[in-house]
Amino acid sequence: MGQTVERRTSARSGDAERSGASLSEPKAVNESIIVRSWGRCWDDYRIDRSTRSGPAVVEQQRLNERVDRYGEFVQLARAEMHALYQQIAGSGYALLLTDADGLILDYVGDPTLKRTFQSAGLWRGAIWSEANEGTNGVGTCIAERRPVTVHRDQHFRNRHNMLSCSGAPILDAHGELFAVLDASSVNARDTPESQLHTLALVTMSAQLISKCRFVASFPEGMILRFHSRPEYVGLINDAAMALDGDGKILAADPNAVAYLGLAHRSDLVGQRIDQVLDIEPANLPEHARRRHMPYWPVRCVKRGTRYFATLEYGDQQGVPGDRVHRAEQVVRSKPRGQRRPSLEALAGHDPSMQRQVERARRVVGRGIPVLLRGETGTGKEVFARALHGACAWSEGPFVAVNCAAIPENLIESELFGYQPGAFTGARKGGMKGKVLQADGGTLFLDEIGDMPLDLQTRLLRVLEEQEVVPLGGEVPIQVDLNLISATHCDLMERVADGRFRQDLYYRLNGLEVALPALRDRLDRRELVRAVLAEEGGEGVVVEDEAMRRIMACDWPGNLRQLRNVLRTALALCDDQIIRVDDLSAELGALELRSLKGTASAREESALVSAERDALIESLELHRWNVSKTAAALGMSRNTLYRKMRRHGIQQDER
Numbered sequence: 001m002g003q004t005v006e007r008r009t010s011a012r013s014g015d016a017e018r019s020g021a022s023l024s025e026p027k028a029v030n031e032s033i034i035v036r037s038w039g040r041c042w043d044d045y046r047i048d049r050s051t052r053s054g055p056a057v058v059e060q061q062r063l064n065e066r067v068d069r070y071g072e073f074v075q076l077a078r079a080e081m082h083a084l085y086q087q088i089a090g091s092g093y094a095l096l097l098t099d100a101d102g103l104i105l106d107y108v109g110d111p112t113l114k115r116t117f118q119s120a121g122l123w124r125g126a127i128w129s130e131a132n133e134g135t136n137g138v139g140t141c142i143a144e145r146r147p148v149t150v151h152r153d154q155h156f157r158n159r160h161n162m163l164s165c166s167g168a169p170i171l172d173a174h175g176e177l178f179a180v181l182d183a184s185s186v187n188a189r190d191t192p193e194s195q196l197h198t199l200a201l202v203t204m205s206a207q208l209i210s211k212c213r214f215v216a217s218f219p220e221g222m223i224l225r226f227h228s229r230p231e232y233v234g235l236i237n238d239a240a241m242a243l244d245g246d247g248k249i250l251a252a253d254p255n256a257v258a259y260l261g262l263a264h265r266s267d268l269v270g271q272r273i274d275q276v277l278d279i280e281p282a283n284l285p286e287h288a289r290r291r292h293m294p295y296w297p298v299r300c301v302k303r304g305t306r307y308f309a310t311l312e313y314g315d316q317q318g319v320p321g322d323r324v325h326r327a328e329q330v331v332r333s334k335p336r337g338q339r340r341p342s343l344e345a346l347a348g349h350d351p352s353m354q355r356q357v358e359r360a361r362r363v364v365g366r367g368i369p370v371l372l373r374g375e376t377g378t379g380k381e382v383f384a385r386a387l388h389g390a391c392a393w394s395e396g397p398f399v400a401v402n403c404a405a406i407p408e409n410l411i412e413s414e415l416f417g418y419q420p421g422a423f424t425g426a427r428k429g430g431m432k433g434k435v436l437q438a439d440g441g442t443l444f445l446d447e448i449g450d451m452p453l454d455l456q457t458r459l460l461r462v463l464e465e466q467e468v469v470p471l472g473g474e475v476p477i478q479v480d481l482n483l484i485s486a487t488h489c490d491l492m493e494r495v496a497d498g499r500f501r502q503d504l505y506y507r508l509n510g511l512e513v514a515l516p517a518l519r520d521r522l523d524r525r526e527l528v529r530a531v532l533a534e535e536g537g538e539g540v541v542v543e544d545e546a547m548r549r550i551m552a553c554d555w556p557g558n559l560r561q562l563r564n565v566l567r568t569a570l571a572l573c574d575d576q577i578i579r580v581d582d583l584s585a586e587l588g589a590l591e592l593r594s595l596k597g598t599a600s601a602r603e604e605s606a607l608v609s610a611e612r613d614a615l616i617e618s619l620e621l622h623r624w625n626v627s628k629t630a631a632a633l634g635m636s637r638n639t640l641y642r643k644m645r646r647h648g649i650q651q652d653e654r
């Protein structure tokens, strides 16, 4: 595994949360930042609110010098700015990169809005320090060293009252503010609260840029990355430390300080690595050479907490020019475990799976909708992607919509899109819904059983008439797409009790493919070997007793859970042999669960309420971030949403 910084879209808002910019961050926190800033504007800078002149702009030559000084960093940041812009394009925002003095170094935005932004002073060379321009997204972010949204009349100077700006700090490897990433819009009609979503995205991108910069800053040293879960090592929310050849810690990122339970960076920097983690400095070169199994388990010396770590030489970050290129790849790289196996590969050696693949193959590309049924983690989405890859629409897009994960009141606009001005808070340019995005390709409707009834009616009409009318629009737009849906539940049962429309059920179910649960597959041994190979453990042997335990397990989380357990076992095992001890506690908990399956009804109801309590506790612990909680509990987000619904847990229970 290369020393890369991967983005995981699903973790976007979660990571922003940890940095203090969560969507749920009390409005009051942002407001108190604004109040402090206004205080500085009155008392320290003594700014005249009513002057009409725009921000000072430096001469081109000085701007060029500044950009040169930031060198490769500007290109690295630009790669991420483009990636972020893809997400917010059409919403009237421009992205700005400034230096630590608030001087705008770079701009990425809608070319048609260039003039508007230029006349507002949001352009290369303009200086947006707080002392010059009063309270604003860039200058106040620099003054407070934290993410901030400054919305319309929260700006101190009247001239800037039409702006909405969200700025987040980019830190250097020593924790110093080095640059600011800002998203600004002119004449936004949104409320300050809706800006918090933008702020979360900007904060996440700023963290990603900070991390790329960290790992690229020590070409002479080594970079150690760690996290309590192996699958998170190498992703944006792992911890990073730079070491010299003797194991002395040269730098540590904020996650390293937080995960090790320390108060300050200075508690780490200058220490030797073996004072912090149980890593022998003499063994560092050996760890850096590990290629067959990149991460290994380490423990915190003081607290005994276990992590998984990787180590690479700083110069393995690539030659300078290459680094930018890698950053571009890095920010766009796909989450691990998202390979695209073919239908044959999915069939494996299991007769029932082979039968299902054969049936699906017969209808593929004939415009017959396929309904996939299977428990969580049986590979429904992987199967849908393989079907898309094998059909006539494979050149077109594959657009997945998870009906369980989108809040009910958003499904309609997500699916069908809307026209400009369709409702308050709508994006200026309107939005193309998922159905239209999938035109010419495949629309994958995951967890279709969770679609609200009134939307089922709309969906049925779209499918029958093969045209969509976006919200607020009148003219129908033709669509031609391949439809695959998936569900974990018995849709017929839902039809029987009135929760699912019978006509839609028949419309979706051109062919039903039932994916077997892992416990029912006859090729589990082969699957274990295949997953181990995919996880970098080719040639690793599973000891008989360990294999017996894996075979005997009930695997409620199916292939997803098997993969997690094997990934951890690979990291823990010595001598390329997986023993019982390497099978994580998760397997023990599963075995206990099957024992509990025989418990009496009373015990079961106690278990149900224990599960509810445990879910709430875990959600609390992860600040109600569903992605993180699901990852910590080893289940999919869908499963967690389902469980929350079953236990009547609402996200606003906090």
Ligand SMILES: Nc1ncnc2c1ncn2[C@@H]1O[C@H](COP(=O)(O)OP(=O)(O)OP(=O)(O)O)[C@@H](O)[C@H]1O
Pocket (backbone or CB within 6 Å): 337, 338, 339, 345, 346, 374, 375, 376, 377, 378, 379, 380, 381, 382, 383, 488, 527, 531, 559, 560, 563, 636, 637, 638, 639
């Ligand atoms: N045939 C397979 N071999 C190995 N791993 C697989 C296979 N199919 C799926 N997986 C793995 O199992 C995990 C779950 O797959 P997927 O998301 O497709 O399941 P799902 O049924 O859609 O789950 P959910 O209903 O919870 O959304 C993924 O990590 C995927 O890589």
